[in-house]
Amino acid sequence: MTQIVEAAAATPAAAPEPPVRRQRTWIATVWPPLIVLAVLLAVWTAASSLLGDRSFLLPAPHRVFTEGLFDPAVFPEILAALGQTSLVAFIGLAIAVVLGVGWAIVMLQAKWAERSLYPYAVILQCIPMLALVPLIGFWFGYGVPARVIVCVLIALFPMVSNTLFGLQSVEKSQQELFRLQHAGRWTTLRKLQLPAALPSIFVGLRTSAGLSIVGAIVGDYFFRRGTPGLGSLMSAYTSRLLAAELYASVVVAALLGVAIFVGFGLLSKVAVGRWYDATKA
Known part of the structure:
Protein backbone atom coordinates (compact mmCIF):
# COMPACT_ATOMS: atom_id res chain seq x y z
CA MET A 1 0.00 0.00 0.00
CA THR A 2 2.93 2.37 0.59
CA GLN A 3 3.88 2.22 -3.10
CA ILE A 4 0.36 3.13 -4.11
CA VAL A 5 0.26 6.17 -1.87
CA GLU A 6 3.72 7.30 -3.04
CA ALA A 7 2.72 6.91 -6.69
CA ALA A 8 -0.41 8.95 -6.11
CA ALA A 9 1.59 11.64 -4.32
CA ALA A 10 4.11 11.80 -7.15
CA THR A 11 1.41 12.56 -9.75
CA PRO A 12 1.94 16.12 -10.98
CA ALA A 13 -0.82 18.60 -10.18
CA ALA A 14 -2.82 20.12 -13.00
CA ALA A 15 -1.63 23.53 -14.18
CA PRO A 16 -3.84 26.41 -13.02
CA GLU A 17 -6.24 27.78 -15.59
CA PRO A 18 -5.29 31.22 -16.97
CA PRO A 19 -7.48 34.11 -15.67
CA VAL A 20 -8.52 35.17 -19.17
CA ARG A 21 -9.66 31.66 -19.99
CA ARG A 22 -11.59 31.45 -16.71
CA GLN A 23 -13.31 34.74 -17.50
CA ARG A 24 -14.29 33.58 -20.98
CA THR A 25 -15.59 30.31 -19.56
CA TRP A 26 -17.66 32.21 -16.98
CA ILE A 27 -19.13 34.50 -19.64
CA ALA A 28 -19.95 31.56 -21.92
CA THR A 29 -21.67 29.84 -18.99
CA VAL A 30 -23.69 32.80 -17.70
CA TRP A 31 -24.88 34.60 -20.82
CA PRO A 32 -26.87 31.83 -22.61
CA PRO A 33 -29.22 31.20 -19.64
CA LEU A 34 -29.72 34.95 -19.20
CA ILE A 35 -30.69 35.32 -22.85
CA VAL A 36 -33.17 32.44 -22.57
CA LEU A 37 -34.57 34.01 -19.38
CA ALA A 38 -35.09 37.34 -21.15
CA VAL A 39 -36.94 35.59 -23.99
CA LEU A 40 -39.14 33.67 -21.54
CA LEU A 41 -40.01 36.85 -19.63
CA ALA A 42 -40.91 38.61 -22.88
CA VAL A 43 -43.17 35.73 -23.94
CA TRP A 44 -44.70 35.62 -20.45
CA THR A 45 -45.46 39.36 -20.54
CA ALA A 46 -46.98 39.15 -24.01
CA ALA A 47 -49.16 36.16 -23.06
CA SER A 48 -50.37 37.96 -19.93
CA SER A 49 -51.34 41.05 -21.90
CA LEU A 50 -53.20 38.98 -24.51
CA LEU A 51 -55.40 37.43 -21.81
CA GLY A 52 -57.00 40.80 -21.10
CA ASP A 53 -59.59 40.50 -18.32
CA ARG A 54 -58.36 36.99 -17.54
CA SER A 55 -54.79 38.14 -16.95
CA PHE A 56 -55.20 37.17 -13.28
CA LEU A 57 -54.66 33.59 -14.45
CA LEU A 58 -51.18 34.52 -15.68
CA PRO A 59 -50.03 37.74 -13.99
CA ALA A 60 -47.24 39.67 -15.65
CA PRO A 61 -43.73 39.05 -14.27
CA HIS A 62 -43.55 42.47 -12.58
CA ARG A 63 -46.79 41.74 -10.69
CA VAL A 64 -45.28 38.53 -9.32
CA PHE A 65 -42.66 40.66 -7.59
CA THR A 66 -44.64 43.81 -6.72
CA GLU A 67 -47.83 42.08 -5.55
CA GLY A 68 -46.21 38.84 -4.44
CA LEU A 69 -42.61 38.53 -3.44
CA PHE A 70 -41.94 42.14 -2.41
CA ASP A 71 -45.30 42.78 -0.79
CA PRO A 72 -44.70 43.55 2.94
CA ALA A 73 -47.63 41.33 3.89
CA VAL A 74 -46.58 38.38 1.70
CA PHE A 75 -42.78 38.34 1.92
CA PRO A 76 -42.54 37.38 5.64
CA GLU A 77 -44.82 34.36 5.27
CA ILE A 78 -42.99 33.20 2.13
CA LEU A 79 -39.67 33.60 3.93
CA ALA A 80 -40.88 31.59 6.94
CA ALA A 81 -42.27 28.89 4.65
CA LEU A 82 -38.98 28.82 2.76
CA GLY A 83 -37.09 28.14 5.99
CA GLN A 84 -39.42 25.29 6.93
CA THR A 85 -39.23 23.71 3.47
CA SER A 86 -35.42 24.01 3.45
CA LEU A 87 -35.18 22.33 6.86
CA VAL A 88 -37.34 19.39 5.80
CA ALA A 89 -35.52 19.07 2.48
CA PHE A 90 -32.05 19.03 4.03
CA ILE A 91 -33.03 16.47 6.66
CA GLY A 92 -34.57 14.24 4.01
CA LEU A 93 -31.55 14.68 1.73
CA ALA A 94 -29.11 13.77 4.51
CA ILE A 95 -31.03 10.59 5.28
CA ALA A 96 -31.30 9.73 1.57
CA VAL A 97 -27.53 10.18 1.12
CA VAL A 98 -26.69 7.88 4.03
CA LEU A 99 -29.21 5.23 2.98
CA GLY A 100 -28.33 5.47 -0.72
CA VAL A 101 -24.57 5.17 -0.27
CA GLY A 102 -24.98 2.35 2.24
CA TRP A 103 -27.41 0.53 -0.04
CA ALA A 104 -24.98 0.79 -2.96
CA ILE A 105 -22.04 -0.44 -0.86
CA VAL A 106 -24.03 -3.48 0.24
CA MET A 107 -24.91 -4.32 -3.38
CA LEU A 108 -21.26 -3.90 -4.37
CA GLN A 109 -20.13 -6.72 -2.11
CA ALA A 110 -21.69 -9.53 -4.14
CA LYS A 111 -23.65 -10.02 -7.34
CA TRP A 112 -26.39 -11.87 -5.49
CA ALA A 113 -26.86 -8.85 -3.23
CA GLU A 114 -27.21 -6.56 -6.23
CA ARG A 115 -29.67 -8.92 -7.93
CA SER A 116 -31.67 -9.17 -4.70
CA LEU A 117 -31.81 -5.49 -3.70
CA TYR A 118 -31.57 -3.38 -6.85
CA PRO A 119 -35.04 -4.34 -8.18
CA TYR A 120 -36.59 -2.87 -5.03
CA ALA A 121 -34.80 0.42 -5.63
CA VAL A 122 -36.30 0.48 -9.12
CA ILE A 123 -39.75 -0.39 -7.75
CA LEU A 124 -39.44 2.42 -5.22
CA GLN A 125 -38.66 4.83 -8.04
CA CYS A 126 -41.61 3.65 -10.14
CA ILE A 127 -44.30 3.80 -7.45
CA PRO A 128 -46.45 6.96 -7.85
CA MET A 129 -45.60 9.03 -4.79
CA LEU A 130 -49.06 10.57 -4.63
CA ALA A 131 -50.44 7.08 -4.05
CA LEU A 132 -48.11 6.61 -1.05
CA VAL A 133 -48.62 10.02 0.54
CA PRO A 134 -52.01 9.17 2.17
CA THR A 163 -23.24 5.55 -6.25
CA LEU A 164 -23.43 1.96 -7.45
CA PHE A 165 -22.43 3.04 -10.96
CA GLY A 166 -19.41 4.92 -9.60
CA LEU A 167 -18.30 2.06 -7.37
CA GLN A 168 -18.53 -0.41 -10.24
CA SER A 169 -16.67 1.87 -12.67
CA VAL A 170 -13.25 1.45 -11.07
CA GLU A 171 -10.71 0.23 -13.61
CA LYS A 172 -9.78 -3.43 -13.31
CA SER A 173 -6.08 -2.61 -13.45
CA GLN A 174 -6.39 -0.52 -10.30
CA GLN A 175 -8.30 -3.27 -8.54
CA GLU A 176 -5.63 -5.78 -9.53
CA LEU A 177 -2.97 -3.46 -8.12
CA PHE A 178 -4.74 -3.42 -4.76
CA ARG A 179 -5.06 -7.22 -4.84
CA LEU A 180 -1.33 -7.54 -5.50
CA GLN A 181 -0.74 -5.44 -2.39
CA HIS A 182 -3.03 -7.82 -0.44
CA ALA A 183 -5.44 -4.99 0.41
CA GLY A 184 -8.57 -6.09 2.21
CA ARG A 185 -12.09 -5.41 1.04
CA TRP A 186 -12.57 -2.47 3.43
CA THR A 187 -9.23 -0.92 2.47
CA THR A 188 -10.04 -1.22 -1.23
CA LEU A 189 -13.44 0.36 -0.66
CA ARG A 190 -12.07 3.22 1.44
CA LYS A 191 -8.95 4.05 -0.58
CA LEU A 192 -9.95 3.14 -4.14
CA GLN A 193 -13.62 2.58 -4.84
CA LEU A 194 -15.18 5.41 -2.83
CA PRO A 195 -12.69 8.07 -4.04
CA ALA A 196 -13.13 6.89 -7.64
CA ALA A 197 -16.93 6.99 -7.23
CA LEU A 198 -17.00 10.57 -5.89
CA PRO A 199 -17.87 12.19 -9.26
CA SER A 200 -20.86 9.88 -9.68
CA ILE A 201 -21.86 10.33 -6.05
CA PHE A 202 -21.94 14.10 -6.50
CA VAL A 203 -24.05 13.71 -9.65
CA GLY A 204 -26.54 11.71 -7.61
CA LEU A 205 -26.29 14.23 -4.78
CA ARG A 206 -27.20 17.16 -7.02
CA THR A 207 -30.11 15.24 -8.51
CA SER A 208 -31.35 14.11 -5.11
CA ALA A 209 -31.01 17.65 -3.73
CA GLY A 210 -33.47 18.97 -6.30
CA LEU A 211 -35.82 16.06 -5.71
CA SER A 212 -35.70 16.65 -1.95
CA ILE A 213 -37.12 20.13 -2.54
CA VAL A 214 -39.92 18.57 -4.58
CA GLY A 215 -40.52 16.02 -1.81
CA ALA A 216 -40.66 18.70 0.87
CA ILE A 217 -43.21 20.71 -1.13
CA VAL A 218 -45.32 17.65 -1.96
CA GLY A 219 -45.30 16.50 1.66
CA ASP A 220 -46.14 19.97 2.91
CA TYR A 221 -48.96 20.25 0.37
CA PHE A 222 -50.69 17.25 1.93
CA PHE A 223 -49.44 17.35 5.55
CA ARG A 224 -50.34 20.77 6.90
CA ARG A 225 -49.79 20.39 10.62
CA GLY A 226 -47.18 22.50 12.32
CA THR A 227 -45.24 25.30 10.65
CA PRO A 228 -46.45 25.74 7.06
CA GLY A 229 -43.98 25.36 4.21
CA LEU A 230 -44.10 26.42 0.59
CA GLY A 231 -46.51 23.62 -0.28
CA SER A 232 -49.05 24.85 2.28
CA LEU A 233 -48.75 28.40 0.97
CA MET A 234 -49.25 27.23 -2.62
CA SER A 235 -52.38 25.36 -1.59
CA ALA A 236 -53.72 28.39 0.31
CA TYR A 237 -52.96 30.81 -2.53
CA THR A 238 -54.61 28.48 -5.04
CA SER A 239 -57.79 28.18 -3.00
CA ARG A 240 -58.00 32.00 -2.68
CA LEU A 241 -57.10 32.62 -6.36
CA LEU A 242 -54.08 34.75 -5.38
CA ALA A 243 -52.19 34.20 -8.62
CA ALA A 244 -49.34 36.68 -8.04
CA GLU A 245 -48.61 35.25 -4.60
CA LEU A 246 -48.83 31.69 -5.98
CA TYR A 247 -46.34 32.44 -8.76
CA ALA A 248 -44.06 34.17 -6.24
CA SER A 249 -43.96 31.04 -4.07
CA VAL A 250 -43.24 28.91 -7.15
CA VAL A 251 -40.38 31.25 -8.13
CA VAL A 252 -38.92 31.03 -4.61
CA ALA A 253 -39.11 27.22 -4.68
CA ALA A 254 -37.39 27.15 -8.07
CA LEU A 255 -34.64 29.52 -6.88
CA LEU A 256 -34.10 27.32 -3.82
CA GLY A 257 -33.63 24.28 -6.05
CA VAL A 258 -31.24 26.16 -8.33
CA ALA A 259 -29.23 27.44 -5.35
CA ILE A 260 -28.86 23.94 -3.91
CA PHE A 261 -27.91 22.50 -7.30
CA VAL A 262 -25.26 25.19 -7.84
CA GLY A 263 -24.00 24.82 -4.29
CA PHE A 264 -23.43 21.10 -4.62
CA GLY A 265 -21.87 21.67 -8.03
CA LEU A 266 -19.30 24.01 -6.45
CA LEU A 267 -18.75 21.51 -3.65
CA SER A 268 -18.15 18.82 -6.27
CA LYS A 269 -15.49 20.96 -7.96
CA VAL A 270 -13.77 21.58 -4.64
CA ALA A 271 -13.84 17.89 -3.68
CA VAL A 272 -12.98 16.17 -6.95
CA GLY A 273 -12.66 18.85 -9.62
CA ARG A 274 -8.89 19.16 -9.79
CA TRP A 275 -7.87 15.54 -10.15
CA TYR A 276 -11.05 14.43 -11.98
CA ASP A 277 -10.80 17.13 -14.64
CA ALA A 278 -7.08 16.39 -15.02
CA THR A 279 -7.75 12.74 -15.75
CA LYS A 280 -10.35 13.67 -18.38
CA ALA A 281 -8.12 16.22 -20.11
Missing part, protein backbone atom coordinates in the same frame (compact mmCIF):
# COMPACT_ATOMS: atom_id res chain seq x y z
CA LEU A 135 -50.57 5.91 3.52
CA ILE A 136 -47.57 7.76 4.97
CA GLY A 137 -49.99 10.13 6.69
CA PHE A 138 -51.94 7.20 8.17
CA TRP A 139 -48.80 5.51 9.46
CA PHE A 140 -46.60 8.41 10.61
CA GLY A 141 -49.01 11.28 11.18
CA TYR A 142 -49.17 14.58 9.35
CA GLY A 143 -46.25 16.49 10.81
CA VAL A 144 -42.58 16.98 9.96
CA PRO A 145 -41.62 13.26 10.13
CA ALA A 146 -44.11 12.40 7.39
CA ARG A 147 -42.74 15.21 5.18
CA VAL A 148 -39.18 13.98 5.73
CA ILE A 149 -40.19 10.44 4.75
CA VAL A 150 -41.67 11.73 1.49
CA CYS A 151 -38.39 13.55 0.78
CA VAL A 152 -36.36 10.41 1.44
CA LEU A 153 -38.50 8.23 -0.81
CA ILE A 154 -38.31 10.70 -3.69
CA ALA A 155 -34.59 11.49 -3.35
CA LEU A 156 -33.27 7.99 -2.60
CA PHE A 157 -33.02 6.32 -6.02
CA PRO A 158 -30.54 8.75 -7.67
CA MET A 159 -28.14 8.24 -4.77
CA VAL A 160 -28.40 4.45 -5.00
CA SER A 161 -28.02 4.21 -8.77
CA ASN A 162 -25.26 6.81 -9.20
